[in-house]
Amino acid sequence: MRRTGIFLVLLILLACAPVSACTIFAVTPGASENGTMYVGHTNDGVGPDWRNIDDITLTYVPAADHAPGATRAIYFDPNSGSDAAGKKAGNATGLVLGSIEQVPHTYAYYTASYAMMNEHQLLSAECTDYAKVQLDAEEGKRIFYSSELSNVALERCTTARDAVELVGSLIDTYGYYGTGETLIFADPKEAWVIEMCSSPAGTGGLWVAEKIPDGEVFVAGNEFRIRTFAEGDPDMLYTPDLFAIAEEYGLRSSSEGDFDWLEATSYGEYSHPYYSLMRVWRIQDRLAPSLNLSPYVEDSYTKALPFTVVPDTPVNRTTALSLFRDHYEGTDFDLTAGVAAGPFGNPYRYLGPADAHTDFQNESSIEVRAGANPRPVSAVFCSYSYVAEARSSLPDPVGGVLWFGPAVTYETVYAPMYAGSENVSTAYTTGTRTEYDPDAAYWTFDFVTNWAMLRYDAMIEDIRAEQAALEADSIRQVGETDARAAAMIAAGDEAGARRLLTDFTVQRGDEIIDEWQDLSAMLVVKYSNGLITDPATEDVDEPGYPAWWYQEADYQYGPRVYDLERLRATPGLNYTGENVWVPRNASIDQILERI
Template sequence: MFKEPLIVLLFLLLVTPAIGCTTFVVTPGASENGEMYVGHTNDGLGECVLGHNLSEDKTRVVYIPPSDHPYGSERPVLYDPNAGTDNPGGEEILGYIPELTHTYGYFTSAYGIMNEYQLMAGECTDHAKIAPDAEAGERMFYSSELSNVVLERSKTAREAVELAGNLIDTYGYYGNGETLIFADPEEAWVIEMCGGNLSDTESLWVAKKVPDGTVFVASNMFRIRDIEPGNPDILYSENLFEVAEKNGWWSAENKTLDWLSTVSNGEYSHPYYSLSRIWSVYNRISPSQNFSPYVEDSFSREYPFSVFPDHPLNDTEIFSLFRDHYEGTVFDLTTGIAAGPYGDPYRIRGKFDSHTDFEEGEIRPGAWPRPISAYYCAYSYVTESRRDLPYPVGGLCWFGFAQPSETCYTPLYSGTNTLPYSFENGNRSRFNRDSAWWSFNFVTNWARIQYSYIFPEIKEEQQKHENLFLSRQAVIEEEALEILNREGEDACREYLTSYTVDTAEDLVSSWWNLSDSLVVSYTNGGIFDPVSKSTTYPGYPDWWYQDAGYQYGPRIYDVEDLDSIPDLVYVNETVYTAPGSEYEYILKHQNAENCS
């Protein structure tokens, strides 16, 4: 058969593997405007997979236009090096599947994002007991390529999960366990997948519909639990029960099969690596349910598949689901010695924080809490699908590069024909002001110098732009609809493309201006006021001076004796005594302080 040139689909190879992602669904009944939303963070230090002529280590989003193909042609399926397993054959192409005569246009990056028919996707990697290697012609699909194939061929969420399941059944699955979300304006489905064994090509999958009115969240662990045969809202591979029993994971005597505990050991990396993120979202949107941050084990049923929020969520609240470092909770990353004097919520990964399988009974030396807004986030987005708007106008992707907490979400309409150069041309290995990713990543990195002072300035800029985008959304879409009715789809797409590109480019320019102003205002420990042209030096907070041992510095000549005083207290005052009696004075008042 005719084989299309490899330029149709080329994958980029990322040097550093994905660390793990967070993804969610807000169904129409849970949103203020009655629309469907899907969110995804790609926490991998860079882009993981699809690139279309991309070189290594890119951080970008690309638009794949709709395309016509010769009858009888085939589509190559390429190996994903970030699947967490090997490709023993070493070939980039794992095989071919029949091509359609027409495929849909869509946004994609590490995984498929959204297509022209408002079909949305989200993803996270999960722990699975079996993670088979790729095998040419036998195990051909990992979730990244699977999500792209589904977006180019499906219009509804139900079609999407059925196609994904069929592709897994027909061509096999390799790599780590995975969760994919597919949602259209009416329905949202979650499909989870993994290998069934290492010796053959058996692969397993289950899918579940998200009930309307609820919010679903996944964060690097399977979220589907009991499989109910005959339930129209649950689908699964025909071999599920057979393979589970053959592997000794489940017995027919148990009747109910718990997908999570059957095919997985639960969380990745360490306890609460996944569950604390699920708790954080549920705790913020539904505080009335008093979800506990603590659970008994990795298979806890403390957090249901999805929850009803206490009130319908608006756009800003939905964006904020990703902007979280556990502020104000038991896992708060903005407090304590590790956050430094200025409440820096980001942590350099310790050697036991790596995204590796956590086994039951394993006790590692330690770990940081794993936040939703992680410093190694390459990008995040919130897609929005509107049932009352036609396809060129209805699909909207709010896209943000780098860390969600400090990024700014810009609107990318699914009816556009192209994206800004700076969005499609990012390279993490080379600083470049023509890259959108670098503008946002630079701002967050500079903010870590004096986070508690700088973050409010970033937040102000973020809110200014996002509020502007939201406020003019109705006007833009009304104009787009008028053009659609008056001049047709092509003219409507051109209008939306112009707005999308101009808005995104203006935002990137504004963010570079912000970065430049922060460099000037916050340098060498000072804070420069461009209005008064004066610089202040706020120094460190008193608790930091105490914890850092500032009081043991050379404030008297008898430093050796000073250093011997146990639990010396920082008092933030200057006193005077007779020359030569400084040590005795400090010792006397230190003892008095301790007694009080």
Template sequence: MKKPRLNRWQLATSLLTTLLFTGQTLACTTFIITPGATASGAMYVGHSDDGHLNDPRLIYVPAADHPPGSMRPVHFDATSIGELPEYGSFVYRRYTGSARGPGYKNPNEPQSKPIGFIPQVAHTYGYFDGNYGIMNEHQLMFGECTNGTKMGNVKPSPKHLFYSAELARVALERCTTAREAVVLIGHLIDTYGFHGTGETLPVADPKEGWLIEMIPGDETFGGLWVAQRIPDGEMVVSANELRIREIDPDNPDQLFSPRLHQVARAKGWWKPEDGKLDWLRTVSLGEYNHPYYSLRRVWRVMDRLAPSLKLSPWVEDGYTRAYPLTIKPDQPVSRRQVLNLLRDHYEGTEFDMTKGVAAGPFGLPYRYLGPYESAGDVADPKEHHDGAWQRPLSVYYCTYSFICEGRSWLPDPIGGLLWFGLSKPAETAYTPIYVGSTRLAAPYTSADPRYYSRDSAFWAFNFVENWATINYSGVHRDIVELRDPLEQGHFAAIAQADKEALALYQKNPAAATSYLTEFSVHTAEQVFTSWQAFGDRLIVKYADGGMNSPGELNHKVGYPKEWLESTDWKNGPTSYARPAAPQTE
């Protein structure tokens, strides 16, 4: 489609937006719930991509064969340390070119330029891609979150070739199991180096889950990494702080960089007489951004799944051991519970963000950040701050979130499900997409956060979430009334589609692929059109502060009495007499 000509105001706005995006950082939440902890026996990996109007496109990267001697380009990702125009990668458009299949081709945009190259393999697998690699055709799945470390904002170079996003993509292209992926990622860091910030990648297949954490290097070393297997029957959550602690060379469930102890000792971060190397304390400053920015989310997820542990939301510092790496949920976790985990604003706790003066009259849980907030994603947590908001799981600057579901009892094309939701988790509807799909619904692959488009699923969801700020308690109730039956309908449709696809697969795998693709595309298109129509209805229903319907316009809602009493309403003009001046001492 030909891009419309922009007027002077639009050009200025576009330029300002680009400048504001430059240097933007992400601050995500991610988790693994293993099969032994779930009601169905499925593996789940969840991720919220909290990047605030970054690239929201979901892209299918097809499987491919490569001739001998081919080289794979390694590209820069602006999600690491911000935009570097020399690589042609931008926050609003992460990659443009032909190396990842037709989904990223766009001759009208600047073409991405690689940092360097690594040897290519003969065959690469198909996968779903976002700002980070997501899930491949063999049910290998990833999440991600950024962490503050002593090494931060390292620029790409021949000695620091990779960032976590490209590491996940290479693993999705080449691996079928989580353990293979961890070993490959570790090898790539050791061989080619790592740039950007500290990173966590949860990686899982339908049977086994791992957490791999990494930090960038400097002129003396390329990067460091550690990995730990997540025991079956347990779960782990990461929220912008490294989670792995003691590194034990004799632990068969841990893997780590061969140079870890050598580098840590040379840097003065650790001494052998200290005992086992504490990864978090050795390479990081503790908690990310400000106190409880990370740990409160960790507490909240653990407390929701295992309230019997009676974990306290209050700890002594960012290096606390109050929250173990993994926990066993009190009850088997259902798919519905998993989809709801990232939709939380601490409702029902002392930190409930729908309560208090900052939530306004209609319980808005979102707190917009500004110039008075703490200084970004890798700030020293000991830095003084005049104030801070709670950091919820569902945050206003979320671009998209997803839940990967792996099911070992089904063939890979059928067993792997991606539940994908655009904009805030609390205001999205998760759409199921089979990993056997070889095509995605167009509204989910087309979006530019710089320009509103009626054809984009991102903008359909983004509009609804922003309209909800007019009367959050009312609009959110409307969202739930539409969203929950919609998702419940997906559950039933998936159960039937599994049966039909399996019958086809046993006779003709290609026919199953076609069926799964059409099912996924049709379902996503239905979600998009229903959400767009829903947004259109909301425009009228909440127009001008009223509650409107065809049968009754301007049904006055007003404000809750409790909130009114907290304002100067009670001192308003109820008589002609001049109010008495407040007494001073």
């Protein structure tokens, strides 16, 4: 019997569940310049993470051995239905939802809101998606959300396929709650995407996974990206009862041909049209402009943007680190241009009601909102981002590097952290959004972003210069450290190599924070009080505003003459930027002729 009625009730109950937002990508070895696997993630959310601490800090979890019979607790994630503006669904109490049998040994890994990279070069990234069915957590029935799934996978797995299979089996066995989710898992040779949501049956969950073809790049931004497939596809994995559940609960009919995962389980984007797809288009178009992909689509179910693209030019490390630094510059959606960007090209917008992460479409209706801002890849509410790399040509402790950047992606600096390191700079492990700490990595970078908004077009040049210099130096030092550590491992001294990698990871993190704090101090002096002061020469410039802004701001109707009333009543005056001299006894009509 079809249970469409029950399914619709679930939709009504869950229609207002809020969510968070991220952008992710995977560059397979065949698509990169030197055979490197790259995985990137922006954590664009506000609130505590699965550890019940603020989501702006990084945690290194060491490897561990476990006694026979030990169990692993599974924690409730307070962000499993949370809004980027901080409205959290659920109580962040550290509630243990259940436990699973522990394995004898777990691997070391880096995590925050989600797992990132483990000591065996297994990489992961996450983004939230809208799903038709989003059920609450329930002890013993639905205990897993994507955050803990990613952590367990990196604790236990060394390959991407093993991680996907483990995550799928955990969902099938222990149940899934919360928003729809996309996870990337990648190792030095292979990358997979797994997407998941709650099941209308109330137990287990629905999930499907697809292998990313080597030589191609995958991008996602808060919308399921897996589409049609048929049973028996060797590059697809899915929950065993997926088709039966979909049929029983009216998600699809067997007469409809190939199963479309996106259409069956989701209405596509959330918040507003183009919230997700514009970011996918932007990164795909940057990497493969020859495809001439259009940013304009018919609806959320479009197939105009492919699952993956082949980049026109193989992706190198510098390009990979740049993909999240984007405000649609040079396109029709350029956030640095126009009145909304202000006189100095500020690309960041204050969030308003139309930007809320609430469902704007359902089975029968679509909400046409009064207006929303374009959602850029570099979002002002980002808590951290990273680009992780895995290199098959190097031993695991050396080959895996997590390039971690606190706060907003466009103005951050990515610090290298090795898979074989056993510690990180303290600045990256401390801090909270509710208390300013100049020594916390998040606040070090977030301060610069917020200060730059005062005169963005000028300050961003200083920021880019320092950013490029620091990352270029990090790349140089990573090359040197790679060679030294790999040679030590080849000579049988892996312990010494790990000490070297740890020392480098901590020291380089400290250096980047020190340099960025110096930049902060310079920017405060240089751009205070609406002036531009050269700290070296002490020259002071009073640049004012651009001419177009004077025109838009009605500057030409300001106090240029004593007869202000007549001046303001004069239509069609344009700001020219030119000053003129007139006799002291000139009439307003004579003055108007001149200006």
